[in-house]
Amino acid sequence: MKTTTAPILECRGIIQRYGRLTAVDDLSLAVPPGICFGLLGPNGAGKTTLIEILEDIIRPTAGEVFYLGKPRTSLFRQQIGIMFQQTALLAFMTVQETLATFHKLFDKAYDLEELIRLCHLDDIRKQLNDKISGGQRQRLLLALALINQPELLFLDEPSTGLDPQARRNLWDIVHQVRSQGKTIILTTHYMDEAQHLCDIVSIMDHGRIIATGSPQQLIARHTRGINITLPPDAAEAITSNAIFQVNRLADRVVLQVTDLNRAIQALLEASVDLTHMSVQSPTLETVFLNLTGRKLRE
Template sequence: MSLLLRGVRKAFADVVAVDGLDLEVKRGECFGLLGPNGAGKTTTIEICEGLTAPDAGTIELLGLTWAKSANELRQRIGIQLQETQFPEKLTVEETLRLFRSFFHRGISVDESIRTAQLEEKRSSRVGGLSGGQKQRLAMACALVGDPELLFLDEPTTGLDPQARRHLWDLVDQLKQAGRTIILTTHYMDEAERLCDRVAIMDHGRIIALGTPPQLIASIGGEHIVEFAITSHDAARVVDVTVLTAIAGVQSHRVDAGQHQLTVRDLHSTVPHIFAALHNQGLHLSDFRTHSATLEDVFVGLTGRNLRDE
């Protein structure tokens, strides 16, 4: 087992950030930790990384604890924070040589530069790098000690699509090499694409756990049907009971004027939805369908209200 948490709790004054958390991550697994702002995932990660002490509970990484084996753990894990501040006057190569010097063993500076595709920026000062290049440098620094367990805390936030895809490819390579990866992200497509299993946190607890396909199946349908009625009909009330009574319709919700139905079988259900709306005298301004995703699971479980950190 690469990571084991039992009864972990952390409170800041009257705010309980982590509330009796139990979690297991297997060796060689890419594990996603998801949750809305204020769910407790960042605190959980900081506790696992040894940056924050828990109020209660036990944490084991690679069979070791921070209390007894802190120095050994620092040699065996890698961390990429949400935002890393590097000395801006150092070059990419100098920065990596500095980080490599912290570890007894690891990969060469040349290899880490190749892994992050920073060959052309080897002699460039960190202060002149783009956001994506700095993220790649942060990843290279996290890998330079050849870690068995790697923490990636929102590694692609703020990156353009091309840079995101590059980091996805890099994470895929790390998975194939057998490393254990703990990933936090706000991009549900990223978690769905990269993670073997996902845990969704809210209010300091795990509220859902499983593979992405398992979690998607848990919402009771394979497809999402979205529609909106015209502004002319906006004052009229949609009879939801008629829609949810249609065979194959699992659930209904409204978001910003868009009605969303979770359904099992599109080709047999959609004609009945059209007929039900027509019988109510409603006209559509928008109608679309898509396969259910991890984002549908996330929103269904945690709600749509924004929260403060």
């Protein structure tokens, strides 16, 4: 007999209205336990509103949220961990003092030394909060989100503003947390981050979920062909051509092609400089652009 695992977090028929604006439109989703679940969406998609509803920060206009198969109680906020995109830390406290203060707030708290090792904070434990780097600050905020040993962890744009080395370091820690059986709900604008970390991704737009699946499944369903990336000044030399679809972004031009040889020949005939050309298979970013459009949203 086949059995299914009940979701750790589920929402049904969520609606959130602000006057005439419907930010979340009759949305339902279920998050299986023990995975990294990514929620992606362009600006204005309703993603932030939905996350705040799931975190129990705001109450929806309509609909229900269930934790471990039951309606949430007042204990829910004590049982989850949240790494907010922006969190104010007291400048006059050290990293060690900050962790120790939060540690005292919970009956079931992470072993402090183990947490410091997990989040690579040993070298900065005596530094003041306002003297640490961006990557060190994000690792501290992650440690604070984990301090109550939550089974469900929300990570809201955890690597925004970090350099590539700090991002990779943070990803390694997230992988370790995931390997402990924790469930992670991740929001990010970095498609490579979602593709690297997430087991399942839902893409949201106009208040609704428009696609869900593993990154590999979404790429297989919603992309085709190969991407050729060129500098933005190449756009002037590229005209309409059935060989490729042209996506003009702020910092580059992306061509979607099915026949690489024919596409390159067409570019050479158009006298396009291919010195800085890169060629890659479709990614989650391709899926995101295909589903939500290429126009920048404010």
